[in-house]
Amino acid sequence: MDPEIFKNSPTGSLAITEHSQFAFVPDELPPRGIQNDAIINRLSDANIQLGELKGAGRNFPNPYLLIRPLQRREAVASSNIEGTHTTLSDLFLLEAGASEAKRPPDTREVMNYVSALEYGIKALVDLPISTRMITEMHRILLSGLPKTRGGSIVPGEYKRNQNFIGGTTLSTARFIPAPPQEMSRLMGNFENFINSDLALRMPALLLAAITHYQFETIHPFPDGNGRVGRLLVPIILKHRGALDEPLLYISPYIEERKDDYIAGLYNVSKTGDWNGWIDFFLQIIEKTCRNTIRTIQKLHDLNIEYLGKVQKARRSALLGKLIDWCFEVPYITIRGVEKYLDISYLSARNHIKTLEAAGILSEYPYSKKPKIFVAWEIYEILETM
Numbered sequence: 301m302d303p304e305i306f307k308n309s310p311t312g313s314l315a316i317t318e319h320s321q322f323a324f325v326p327d328e329l330p331p332r333g334i335q336n337d338a339i340i341n342r343l344s345d346a347n348i349q350l351g352e353l354k355g356a357g358r359n360f361p362n363p364y365l366l367i368r369p370l371q372r373r374e375a376v377a378s379s380n381i382e383g384t385h386t387t388l389s390d391l392f393l394l395e396a397g398a399s400e401a402k403r404p405p406d407t408r409e410v411m412n413y414v415s416a417l418e419y420g421i422k423a424l425v426d427l428p429i430s431t432r433m434i435t436e437m438h439r440i441l442l443s444g445l446p447k448t449r450g451g452s453i454v455p456g457e458y459k460r461n462q463n464f465i466g467g468t469t470l471s472t473a474r475f476i477p478a479p480p481q482e483m484s485r486l487m488g489n490f491e492n493f494i495n496s497d498l499a500l501r502m503p504a505l506l507l508a509a510i511t512h513y514q515f516e517t518i519h520p521f522p523d524g525n526g527r528v529g530r531l532l533v534p535i536i537l538k539h540r541g542a543l544d545e546p547l548l549y550i551s552p553y554i555e556e557r558k559d560d561y562i563a564g565l566y567n568v569s570k571t572g573d574w575n576g577w578i579d580f581f582l583q584i585i586e587k588t589c590r591n592t593i594r595t596i597q598k599l600h601d602l603n604i605e606y607l608g609k610v611q612k613a614r615r616s617a618l619l620g621k622l623i624d625w626c627f628e629v630p631y632i633t634i635r636g637v638e639k640y641l642d643i644s645y646l647s648a649r650n651h652i653k654t655l656e657a658a659g660i661l662s663e664y665p666y667s668k669k670p671k672i673f674v675a676w677e678i679y680e681i682l683e684t685m
């Protein structure tokens with residue numbers, strides 16, 4: 301990292317680190333240098349969309365039909381940003397137990413992302429957003445991975461060696477975040493700030509933007525910082541009541557604008573450009589809200605259409621339950637249905653057949669053991685959102 305670029309930074313200072321390199325140490329929160337006038341319009345637009353999304357979520361009878369698939373979409377996109385490549389289909393296949401699921405280690409990591417997210421949302425009930433919660437999310441995210449992926453990383457522990465971003469060695473790195481010995485001070489400040497009165501009075505979206513930069517620039521873990529940092533966004537929004545349910549997932553849009561995302565973070569450190577970063581972050585929020593609202597509407601319409609189909613046929617109430625489940629889990633197996641509906645294997649097979657005949661499910665052609673049935677229309681809405 302070229303220290304010349306950062307030596308006059310208004311948002312942090314340089315510290316000497318391993319191999320006589322310089323690291324960038326961000327100032328403690330709260331940040332200085334945010335010009336409220338410049339972001340007020342963007343903030344208000346993003347807040348309006350967030351309110352609309354909250355409303356759309358409330359109109360949907362069972363929010364879990366949305367939360368589950370949206371979280372999987374997020375897990376795939378957030379992992380893709382980091383070079384862990386899995387498709388939504390691979391993830392659903394692995395979760396359904398298909399042996400043909402591609403690239404199991406990558407997909408396993410994406411499943412871990414889902415688990416870490418679920419943990420964080422649940423933990424909010426009795427834990428503040430704390431370093432304890434954050435390290436536990438990291439532990440879940442990187443647990444059980446093959447050595448080739450994790451290397452010497454201890455899941456759930458802060459870095460012990462200097463890490464770097466961009467480049468292949470410390471000396472060619474584009475950016476060197478704070479040194480390991482600063483972790484307890486900086487993460488302590490991070491935790492105190494998130495729970496401070498000042499942060500609680502701050503608009504939730506602004507808090508999410510600021511803390512995301514800070515977390516990434518501290519870069520507390522050897523790896524997994526991008527993902528844990530993005531996991532914190534829906535958690536902060538839920539914690540602050542900006543959403544009743546965790547329905548907002550930013551990674552798909554960040555993935556589309558990855559270069560702007562990285563540049564936005566970099567420029568806060570380089571020139572103190574908080575406003576540029578916050579503006580970008582709020583754009584992502586606004587777009588994501590609009591897109592999610594549209595997706596919710598499509599899923600809602602399809603849900604009503606499907607329930608109408610089976611109601612006309614006066615079929616068992618369990619069919620309605622199974623239809624709802626297809627929205628949560630668009631890839632299903634006979635055994636899975638047997639367990640979920642607590643019915644016999646034969647009856648589960650018949651229920652699936654009924655949904656096949658109604659054009660709701662069709663057999664996944666590439667998996668024979670177990671047979672997998674896919675709700676394609678639902679899957680496509682999620683895949684293309």
Ligand SMILES: Nc1ncnc2c1ncn2[C@@H]1O[C@H](COP(=O)(O)OP(=O)(O)O)[C@@H](O)[C@H]1O
Nearest residue numbers: 382465475516517523524525526527562565566
């Ligand atoms: N210049 C920068 N300043 C701060 N954070 C950055 C910078 N460039 C990239 N990042 C963040 O670092 C993340 C990658 O860090 P990494 O620990 O590898 O995360 P993961 O394993 O989840 O990949 C990016 O997704 C981004 O959030």
Ligand SMILES: [Mg+2]
Nearest residue numbers: 382523524525
């Ligand atoms: Mg990484």
